[in-house]
Structures are given as structure tokens and as C-alpha cells.
Amino acid sequence: MADLTAAPLSTEQIRNQYGEMIRRKRxxxxxxxxxxxxxxxxxxxxxxARNAGSFSDGIGRIFDYPAxxxxxAGEKLAELSGHLxxxxxxxxxxxxxxxxxxxxxxxxxxxxSLLSTRGMAPWTSLIPxxxxxxxxxxxxxxxxxxxxxxxxxxxxxxxxxxxxxIHTAGALGKLFSEVNENASLKPIEGLESVGGTWGxxxxxxxIPQVGPNYVSYALLRFEINIRxxxxxxxxxxxxxxxxLKNAMSWGQGRYDEAAAIFLLLFITIVAVDQLSGxxxxxxxxxxxxxxxx
Amino acid sequence: xxxxxxxxxxxxxxxxMSRLFFKKKLFNFALPALVLTYLAYVxxxxxxxxxWARASLENAKTLVSDTYSYKTHVTRDNRDASVSVxxxxxxxxxxxxxxxxxxxxxxxITVIDLEGGHxxxxxxxxxxxxxxxxxxxxxxPTRHQGVQAELPAGEVPDWISVSKxxxxxxxxxxxxxxxxxxxxxxxxxxxxxxxxxxxxxxxHGLGLGEVLLRAAGGEAGAILRDIWxxxxxxxxxxxxxxAETLLMAFLGTIGAGILALPLAFLAARNFNPLGPLxxxxxxxxxxxxxxxxxxxxxxxxxxxxxxxxxxxxxxLITDTGTFGKIFSEALENVDEKQxxxxxxxGAKPAQRYRFGVIPQITPVLLSQLLYFLExxxxxxxxxxxxxxxxxxxxxxQAIITQKDWEEVAYYITLIIMMVMIMDWFxxxxxxxxxxxxxxxxxxxxxxxxxxxxxxx
Numbered sequence: 001m002a003d004l005t006a007a008p009l010s011t012e013q014i015r016n017q018y019g020e021m022i023r024r025k026r027x028x029x030x031x032x033x034x035x036x037x038x039x040x041x042x043x044x045x046x047x048x049a050r051n052a053g054s055f056s057d058g059i060g061r062i063f064d065y066p067a068x069x070x071x072x073a074g075e076k077l078a079e080l081s082g083h084l085x086x087x088x089x090x091x092x093x094x095x096x097x098x099x100x101x102x103x104x105x106x107x108x109x110x111x112x113s114l115l116s117t118r119g120m121a122p123w124t125s126l127i128p129x130x131x132x133x134x135x136x137x138x139x140x141x142x143x144x145x146x147x148x149x150x151x152x153x154x155x156x157x158x159x160x161x162x163x164x165x166i167h168t169a170g171a172l173g174k175l176f177s178e179v180n181e182n183a184s185l186k187p188i189e190g191l192e193s194v195g196g197t198w199g200x201x202x203x204x205x206x207i208p209q210v211g212p213n214y215v216s217y218a219l220l221r222f223e224i225n226i227r228x229x230x231x232x233x234x235x236x237x238x239x240x241x242x243x244l245k246n247a248m249s250w251g252q253g254r255y256d257e258a259a260a261i262f263l264l265l266f267i268t269i270v271a272v273d274q275l276s277g278x279x280x281x282x283x284x285x286x287x288x289x290x291x292x293x
Numbered sequence: 294x295x296x297x298x299x300x301x302x303x304x305x306x307x308x309x310m311s312r313l314f315f316k317k318k319l320f321n322f323a324l325p326a327l328v329l330t331y332l333a334y335v336x337x338x339x340x341x342x343x344x345w346a347r348a349s350l351e352n353a354k355t356l357v358s359d360t361y362s363y364k365t366h367v368t369r370d371n372r373d374a375s376v377s378v379x380x381x382x383x384x385x386x387x388x389x390x391x392x393x394x395x396x397x398x399x400x401x402i403t404v405i406d407l408e409g410g411h412x413x414x415x416x417x418x419x420x421x422x423x424x425x426x427x428x429x430x431x432x433x434p435t436r437h438q439g440v441q442a443e444l445p446a447g448e449v450p451d452w453i454s455v456s457k458x459x460x461x462x463x464x465x466x467x468x469x470x471x472x473x474x475x476x477x478x479x480x481x482x483x484x485x486x487x488x489x490x491x492x493x494x495x496x497h498g499l500g501l502g503e504v505l506l507r508a509a510g511g512e513a514g515a516i517l518r519d520i521w522x523x524x525x526x527x528x529x530x531x532x533x534x535x536a537e538t539l540l541m542a543f544l545g546t547i548g549a550g551i552l553a554l555p556l557a558f559l560a561a562r563n564f565n566p567l568g569p570l571x572x573x574x575x576x577x578x579x580x581x582x583x584x585x586x587x588x589x590x591x592x593x594x595x596x597x598x599x600x601x602x603x604x605x606x607x608x609l610i611t612d613t614g615t616f617g618k619i620f621s622e623a624l625e626n627v628d629e630k631q632x633x634x635x636x637x638x639g640a641k642p643a644q645r646y647r648f649g650v651i652p653q654i655t656p657v658l659l660s661q662l663l664y665f666l667e668x669x670x671x672x673x674x675x676x677x678x679x680x681x682x683x684x685x686x687x688x689x690q691a692i693i694t695q696k697d698w699e700e701v702a703y704y705i706t707l708i709i710m711m712v713m714i715m716d717w718f719x720x721x722x723x724x725x726x727x728x729x730x731x732x733x734x735x736x737x738x739x740x741x742x743x744x745x746x747x748x749x
Binding site for chain 2: 161269
């Protein structure tokens with residue numbers, strides 16, 4: 001930095017210093033960029049080398065499989081509606097897994113978040129503990145719990161539901177506690193002064209403030225959980241993912257079924273995505289205008 | 294809120310209020326009731342009551358005890374009278390011929406000391422087990438008449454099961470099984486067996502101090518190599534698997550960011566006046582996001598085969614859609630004034646983008662990239678389990694064999710640590726890059742916070 005007590009710099013000097021600074025900045029930026037590109041290229045080459053098939057071979061074949069599936073589905077177009085009806089219950093199961101997991105996770109997550117927010121937690125000293133619990137719940141990928149539970153409980157929707165619920169509780173716990181931090185503590189003090197219990201303070205003082213945001217985050221989570229529950233089905237937890245795996249491992253001859261499942265999954269995800277987007281916008285905007293008046 | 298009319302009579306006001314209160318009360322009860330009904334429906338449709346019948350307590354017990362203990366098998370082949378000692382009964386954990394741990398004495402009669410007075414003897418003819426407080430159990434495996442067991446007088450306790458061809462004894466000290474072909478003793482130990490050195494390593498059984506001393510004496514390379522190539526725990530493969538998983542997340546996330554940025558300009562209203570093109574870009578994002586990562590993984594695995602590249606590409610394609618959507622929204626929120634200011638100084642379009650637009654969206658862009666980098670580490674684990682790559686594959690393999698639960702516990706610990714470290718790292722980098730820049734960018738922070746587009 002320039003020394004203010006020294007004689008004022010001439011324009012020439014200022015320009016030189018500025019030029020020097022810009023050059024150094026560009027040099028650092030350039031080095032960083034080169035490093036970054038080198039890292040990307042090295043990473044790509046490593047991934048390519050450790051993959052079963054190489055990128056250059058596979059890139060031309062990306063559309064082979066979809067084309068096969070589509071052409072077979074096209075030949076058996078008449079059966080498609082039948083398949084759609086046949087796999088609909090599996091789709092409902094997937095949606096139920098996601099729905100129940102989101103509900104249970106949201107309930108657990110709101111407890112976790114209330115217990116780990118300063119000013120709302122009944123036990124202040126335990127706040128770090130509940131924070132860590134929600135961190136750990138969030139860090140466990142669903143598939144880990146699901147696979148272990150499938151071993152214990154047998155295949156089916158319950159392991160997937162529990163696995164997704166645990167992860168959801170952690171993820172929502174963190175988001176909810178961010179929401180809580182913006183909530184006003186005055187209603188809680190008011191309720192406390194008239195002798196409200198912890199449950200009453202939270203239910204009547206906090207939840208009405210944060211409710212719309214909670215629901216909006218939970219809706220977003222529901223969307224994510226549908227995808228997760230489809231994936232877990234693939235490893236044996238029931239629902240549409242399981243049917244997809246069966247249809248796929250059968251291979252040619254049942255591609256029409258695979259196509260029907262792809263279609264169902266796609267439509268569901270897009271529909272839920274749009275629906276929850278609209279709902280979320282309405283909730284958040286509603287909450288904001290409500291707060292302003 | 295509705296506008297309150299001031300000329301209402303108190304009666305009407307009261308009526309209005311009670312109607313409002315009634316509605317609120319109804320809503321307050323209806324919502325929890327709805328949730329409960331749905332949960333009850335799910336409870337029945339998932340057949341929760343039948344779950345207990347299907348749940349396997351035996352599996353749970355093995356799983357829990359296996360995660361913190363291991364067993365050493367002492368096996369006598371009753372056909373050729375050879376005795377072998379192997380940790381977890383695995384070939385890679387077997388003691389060399391004629392070598393045994395100090396609680397097993399090999400010889401004409403193999404004596405196995407299970408501690409606490411429990412002793413098993415493999416004789417040339419019969420197997421004897423001395424159980425304190427109960428007595429001596431003797432079993433003679435024969436070729437034609439099965440296993441002949443002689444128990445102390447009295448009723449057979451429930452920890453001993455005897456049948457014509459098999460004798461099994463389960464005590465707190467260990468387990469003995471005798472069949473026609475083999476006699477086998479399991480002794481349980483706490484801990485993870487051979488975590489650092491396998492039996493064929495010269496450093497097996499040495500204390501930490503001794504190993505450190507030898508490392509200082511110039512054997513560090515050999516010691517590390519022995520740990521690195523441990524056949525039981527496969528540290529080398531595990532390290533590679535974690536590297537692969539992180540690589541998938543890194544390549545996928547960054548690649549998606551690079552692909553999505555130009556597409557986002559196409560999809561933003563204020564940068565692309567061509568309606569149809571904008572529509573096409575937006576529908577592309579929706580399509581790519583709607584075709585779930587599961588389907589992309591399946592399709593890509595057909596083209597590229599199993600491995601980290603497939604996982605990286607699956608993440609890349611799915612996230613291109615998500616990033617495209619987020620980035621184009623950020624671009625539509627860009628402040629026009631800075632661009633105008635640059636234009637007034639005579640900046641060309643490229644310069645206007647570089648100095649007017651990019652600095653404005655960088656915080657959103659970086660913070661989303663870093664958020665996704667963390668969440669994609671988790672996705673990469675899951676995708677790896679499906680396509681076959683990274684730590685996800687190792688985990689599924691270990692679970693499918695249904696016996697190496699200590700390895701499963703190890704992998705789970707590693708995965709959780711990996712995700713938590715990535716979480717911490719991405720948070721740290723986000724704070725450094727975005728908030729560390731100074732007050733100029735803090736203006737973007739609240740705007741970003743109100744955005745509900747947050748991730749997995």
C-alpha cells in the first residue's frame with residue numbers, strides 16, 4: 001500500500017504501479033487456470049484409464065441403448081399402455097417411500113433444528129451435540145443405511161424409507177436451523193412469560209413463523225427423495241427402481257417394459273418438479289407479503 | 294391481508310373474528326390429522342406389522358459382533374488329520390504350515406487354550422472339550438456312524454446341540470463344531486484383525502514402538518509397502534476407490550459447471566432475445582434434470598462400461614440441467630447498471646460480459662458449484678454402487694458377501710469421514726472465496742439466501 005506521508009506520486013509512477021499490479025494479477029490468474037486445466041485433464045485421463053470402456057469408444061455408442069429401447073418399445077407400442085398400468089403400483093410405492101421418508105425426516109429434522117438453535121433449545125449445553133448428530137445424519141449416503149437394513153430386515157420399502165428419512169432429517173435439520181435463526185424470539189419470550197411449556201412455545205411461537213419456509217424446503221426435499229427412492233429400488237428396496245432393474249437385466253425382449261418405466265419415472269419427476277416449484281413460489285411469496293403487512 | 298372496513302358494527306366484527314378463529318382451529322387440527330392418516334396408510338401398505346416376522350435378529354447379532362471383533366478358526370481335517378489355523382477362516386489370513394498363535398499348541402494332540410479354563414484337544418481319534426462348571430465333552434467323528442458324542446450325565450443344555458452327524462457347542466469362550474469331515478474351533482477377539490500387517494509380513498505382531506524404531510532404522514519403505522499391500526484390508530484398493538469417488542464428483546461437478554454456463558446465457562431472458570432458442574435451452578435443462586441420474590447412469594453404463602468415467606459423466610449430465618437452471622436465474626437477476634456503465638465507456642460486448650456480468654454472478658456460481666461438489670461426493674458413492682466404481686462398489690461387494698462386516702464398518706466410517714471432510718472443505722472454500730472478497734460482494738449474499746434452490 002502507498003505510504004501517505006511520502007510525496008505524492010507522479011502520474012507515471014501510478015500508472016507503472018497499476019500496470020505492475022495488473023500484470024501480477026494476470027500472472028497468478030494464468031497460473032491458476034493452467035493448474036486447473038491440468039487437474040481437469042489429468043483427472044479425466046485417470047478416470048478414462050480406470051474405466052472399463054474408454055471415452056472415445058463409448059461416446060459414439062451413447063445413443064445405442066436408448067435407440068434399442070425405443071425401437072423395441074416402438075414395435076410394441078400397443079402394449080405400452082398396459083405396461084404403464086402394470087407398473088403404476090410400483091411407482092406409487094416409490095412415491096410413498098419418498099413421501100413417508102420426507103414426512104418422518106421433516107418431523108425429526110424440525111426437532112433437531114429446534115434443539116440446535118440458540119434461544120430455542122431447551123438444553124443450551126447440548127446444542128453442539130445435536131448439531132453433530134444432524135451433520136452425521138446428513139453425511140451418510142442413503143445407500144449405506146439401505147444396504148445394511150436390507151440385510152437385517154429383508155428387501156422391501158421399509159429399509160429405503162428409513163435410510164432416506166435419516167438422511168432427510170440431517171439435511172432438513174441444517175436448513176431448518178438456518179430458518180430458525182432468522183425467526184423472532186419475542187413470541188417465545190411472550191409465551192414463556194405466561195408459563196408456556198417448551199412444546200407450546202415451539203408450536204405456537206416458532207412454527208407459525210417458520211412454517212412456510214419449512215414446507216418449502218420439505219417440498220424441495222420430496223423432489224430429491226423421489227429420485228433417491230428410485231435409485232434405492234435399484235439396489236433391492238422395492239418400487240419402480242426394482243422393476244427397472246428386473247426389466248433391464250432381462251435385456252432384449254423386455255425393453256418395452258424398461259421404456260414404460262423410464263417414461264413413468266420421467267413424467268413423475270417432471271410433474272413433481274413443476275408442482276413443487278409453483279407451490280414453493282406461492283409459499284415463499286405469501287410468507288413475504290404476509291410479513292410485510 | 295384484507296383492508297379493514299371501519300364502519301362495521303361490533304356484532305359483525307365478532308362474527309368475522311369467530312369465523313376466522315374457527316377456520317384456524319380447523320386447519321390446526323386437520324393438518325396433523327392428515328399427516329397421521331397418511332403415515333398410517335403407509336404403515337399398512339409397507340406391511341410394517343409383518344416386518345418383525347421377516348427381520349432377522351440373528352443377522353443383527355452377527356453384524357454387530359462382527360464389526361468390533363474377529364474370530365480365528367482352528368480347523369482339523371478329519372480325513373487327513375491336518376490342522377490349520379486361519380484368521381476369519383480366510384486363505385489370506387492363514388498361518389503358514391506348522392506355525393500357530395501361542396494359544397494353540399500343535400502336535401500329536403493339538404491343544405487349544407480358550408482361556409478361563411476352557412480347553413479343546415484335537416486328538417488322533419477324538420475331540421475333547423473341557424468346559425469348567427460342566428465337564429468334559431468328547432466327540433468321535435467316524436466315517437460311517439457320524440459323530441459319536443459323549444456328554445456328562447444329565448440334561449443337555451441349550452448351548453450344546455447334538456445330532457447324528459454334528460456336534461456344536463457355543464460358550465462365551467468360543468465355539469466348537471464337529472462334523473464327520475472336520476472339527477473346528479472359533480475363538481473370538483476384539484478389534485480388527487491384521488489391519489496393518491498380514492501374517493506373511495515380518496512386522497506382524499510387533500509393537501508400535503518397535504515398528505517405529507525399525508522405520509527410523511531405514512525400513513520405512515518396506516513397512517509402508519507392507520501396509521499398503523495388505524491383502525486382508527486392501528488399503529491400496531480402498532485409497533484408489535476413494536480417489537475414484539472424489540474424482541467422479543470433481544469431474545462431474547466442474548464439467549457440468551463449464552457446460553452449463555454458456556447454455557445458461559442462452560436460457561436467460563435478458564441475454565438471449567430469441568424466444569425459440571431460449572425455450573429450447575430451458576426445455577433441455579428440464580429434460581436432462583427430469584431423466585433422473587439413475588436413468589443416465591444406466592444408459593451411460595451401457596456405452597462406457599463400469600468405472601469412474603461413467604459415474605462422472607452421469608453426474609455431469611444431470612447437473613448440467615440443474616446448474617443451467619440456477620445460472621440462468623442468476624443471470625436474469627443481474628444488475629443492468631454495471632453493464633450500462635461499461636457500455637458508456639465504449640466497452641465491446643465481450644468486455645461487457647467479462648467485467649459487467651461475470652463478476653456479478655461469480656458468487657452464486659461458485660457457491661452453488663461448491664455445494665454440489667459436496668453433495669455429489671455422496672451421489673458418486675451411490676452411482677458407484679450401481680455402475681461399479683469407487684468406494685460404493687467396494688461397499689456393496691462387502692455387504693453382498695455377508696460376512697466381512699468389519700470391512701463394511703470400515704468403509705462406512707471412511708465414507709462418512711470423506712463426506713464430512715468434503716462438506717467442511719467446500720464450506721471453508723466458499724467462505725474464503727465469497728465472503729473473503731470484501732464488502733463489494735456481500736450485497737449478493739442476502740439475495741442468494743432467499744433463493745430456495747438448495748440442494749441435496
